[in-house]
Amino acid sequence: MSLRLVFMGTPEFAATVLERVLRWDGGEVVAVYTQPDRPCGRGQVCKPSPVKELALARDLRVLQPVNFKADADVDELKALAPDVLLVAAYGLILPQRVLDIPTHGAVNVHASLLPKYRGAAPIQRVILAGEHATGITIMKMEAGLDSGPMLLQRALRIADYDTAQSIHDELAAMGGDMLVEALELLCQGKLTAIPQDHSKATYAPKLEKKEGEIDWDQPAEDIHNRVRAMHPWPGAFFSWRRNDESVRLGIQPGRLGGPLPPEAKPGEFLGLQAGLLAIACRDRAYLVPMLQPQVKRAMPATAFACG
Numbered sequence: 001m002s003l004r005l006v007f008m009g010t011p012e013f014a015a016t017v018l019e020r021v022l023r024w025d026g027g028e029v030v031a032v033y034t035q036p037d038r039p040c041g042r043g044q045v046c047k048p049s050p051v052k053e054l055a056l057a058r059d060l061r062v063l064q065p066v067n068f069k070a071d072a073d074v075d076e077l078k079a080l081a082p083d084v085l086l087v088a089a090y091g092l093i094l095p096q097r098v099l100d101i102p103t104h105g106a107v108n109v110h111a112s113l114l115p116k117y118r119g120a121a122p123i124q125r126v127i128l129a130g131e132h133a134t135g136i137t138i139m140k141m142e143a144g145l146d147s148g149p150m151l152l153q154r155a156l157r158i159a160d161y162d163t164a165q166s167i168h169d170e171l172a173a174m175g176g177d178m179l180v181e182a183l184e185l186l187c188q189g190k191l192t193a194i195p196q197d198h199s200k201a202t203y204a205p206k207l208e209k210k211e212g213e214i215d216w217d218q219p220a221e222d223i224h225n226r227v228r229a230m231h232p233w234p235g236a237f238f239s240w241r242r243n244d245e246s247v248r249l250g251i252q253p254g255r256l257g258g259p260l261p262p263e264a265k266p267g268e269f270l271g272l273q274a275g276l277l278a279i280a281c282r283d284r285a286y287l288v289p290m291l292q293p294q295v296k297r298a299m300p301a302t303a304f305a306c307g
Helices: 012-022 050-057 071-079 122-128 164-187 220-229 301-305
Strands: 003-009 027-033 038-040 045-047 084-088 106-110 133-140 150-157 236-242 245-251 269-273 276-280 285-288 290-293
Touching (some): 003 012, 003 050, 003 164, 012 050, 084 164, 106 164, 122 133, 122 164, 122 220, 133 164, 150 164, 220 285, 269 285
Parallel strands (some): 003 027, 084 106
Antiparallel strands (some): 236 245
């Protein structure tokens, strides 16, 4: 059985998943849906999504409806006669009349161990919470937010120095492999759906830029988790006063340092330790490798310490 597949996704995560699906010989991707091009960067130039760039490079048909409220957009999807909708970080909650179109339903790649961390930012939220494991859930979609029955699930360990970027990359590759595995099980008639325990559900809302701000009067481990969760976007930062002027400094993920000297105050610079800038937290130091003054390039801690 060769499946007619329609893929829906937008960011780099979804592009990695799509690339894996395109290498599978059990079906054909007949169209790709992605979010409309949106202004990006200082020049506010409209830029295609990573999924659109990949689809065009592979000569795939690309569709970009704002939503599926218009009957014409729904009819266009129906005309594709998909056996399965494949969804990964598309950016829209699909209405029931769209989910009802494919013969075998819609299958979603979600970057958490559902039912925990439903929502837009599961990777960042799981690191921010200090968890030591996350994973991929392949689920059958329903009208609710990430609430459908689970088809496959696999865990991934979060190491102490993993960031949102490193976990993103690992989960994207894992998600592509698992989606293909689910399609193969579907073709064999062996795909089983397991309902989620909704009482254990948690929500992972979209990140806001302000969440990158560091409060040094917090435990160093909590600060480390925040810096890792915010890397690369929106980035961790704090305000530093120098010569009666407030300067915003961005920092890159570092590591936990040792005990504080007597009388050290949260946010105080404690000098260099092994080439890293030690900054006082509530309970111990945090060692920062790179700092970036606002509107300037990032610099090593050693260069920053030299002025």
